[in-house]
Amino acid sequence: MNTVWVLLIVISVFFSFLNGRLDEFTKSIFEGAKSAVEVSLFLLGIVSLWLGITKIIEDSGLIHRLSGFFQYFVRRLFKNIPPDHPAITSITLNFLANLFGLGNAATPLGIKAMQDLKTLHPGGETITFEMMVFIVVNTASIQLIPFTVIGILADYGSKNPSAIVLPTLLATFLSALFALGILFAVRRILK
Amino acid sequence: MKTVSLISQVIIPLFILFAILYGCIKRVRVYDCFISGAKGGVGVVVRVFPYLLAIFVAVKAFQASGALEFAQELLLGLLKVFHVPIDVVSIALIKPLSGSASLGVFTNIVKTNGPDSLASLISAVIIGSAETTFYVLAVYLGAVGIKRTRYLVPVCVLADLVGIIIAIGIVRFFFHLG
Secondary structure (H helix, E strand, O other): OHHHHHHHHHHHHHHHHHOOOHHHHHHHHHHHHHHHHHHHHHHHHHHHHHHHHHHHHHHOOHHHHHHHHHHHHHHHHOOOOOOOOHHHHHHHHHHHHHHOOOHHHHHHHHHHHHHHHHOOOOOOOEOOHHHHHHHHHHHOOOOOOOHHHHHHHHHOOOOOHHHHHHHHHHHHHHHHHHHHHHHHHHHHHHO | OHHHHHHHHHHHHHHHHHHHHHHHHOOOOHHHHHHHHHHHHHHHHHHHHHHHHHHHHHHHHHHHOOHHHHHHHHHHHHHHHOOOOOHHHHHHHHOOOOHHHHHHHHHHHHHHHOOOOHHHHHHHHHHHHOOOHHHHHHHHHHHOOOOEOOOHHHHHHHHHHHHHHHHHHHHHHHHOOO
């Protein structure tokens, strides 16, 4: 992330010199700061809300019933996590929330999953392979039905907006598979 | 389509109702449980904030300085060779950086090209099958204070690129356009 950040900032300053957009550059960093605050406030609400709900379904034991059958797949993907570790459950719930397009629930559950993964290596500031697998699956964003996109297509008079569902589903599964493939391949090469 | 959107409307209210009722049946003190869980939210957001700030400032600056437009032009030549609509470049570049901006760009593409054009369909599949990678990275890594990410970032960028190629290929295959 260090390299990415340095590149973004340095290139931006360079181009704002070149295009005579120094004013815009200054304005944009304050705008960026403002939207970070707005998104954080939004996150504060939904993260707390879903952590509250999650605590209820944890304490009542519902969490294990909900994630039961899907957990088999998650355990296969994360072979190095003990099968009864809480990370398995939170990862499962995050994947399910993504699958159903519940972005507002997926992020808080994902944060919880990262915290659970961290307990396997407390104190470490270096990412673990399990965390990488989890993040890569999340950035590939497996989603069953892209509601927002269908909505926009329909608004502008598409003949058949839901025709996009099957291609999107296929694309999202294929790209997730490829992403995982790349990750596992890189690990093998570097070993 | 109607039933599908109905399910999506019903799923969260039903889930919350079920979670609370199930808790009551199991004799869990639901309200206190909710409060103790929600307490954790503040800490998480405070920890994530500086990471979000860093990435948002960088992305906004990248857009405003004209660097994004330059990158688009650079890719244009490449895409012409493969007969891919130009608009796909802007969606492919903005999607990993910003979710709201990419929806704006998408709406614009649909408006100018029509909802059933190749450009709109490819963009739709890219939006539906990709994620705002750098936001996810900032939030998830920030939440647990990870500093050394090893080879994660290059893998994510490469995966995004492959994802876009897959999206273009699939739309071509499904709609026999272009």
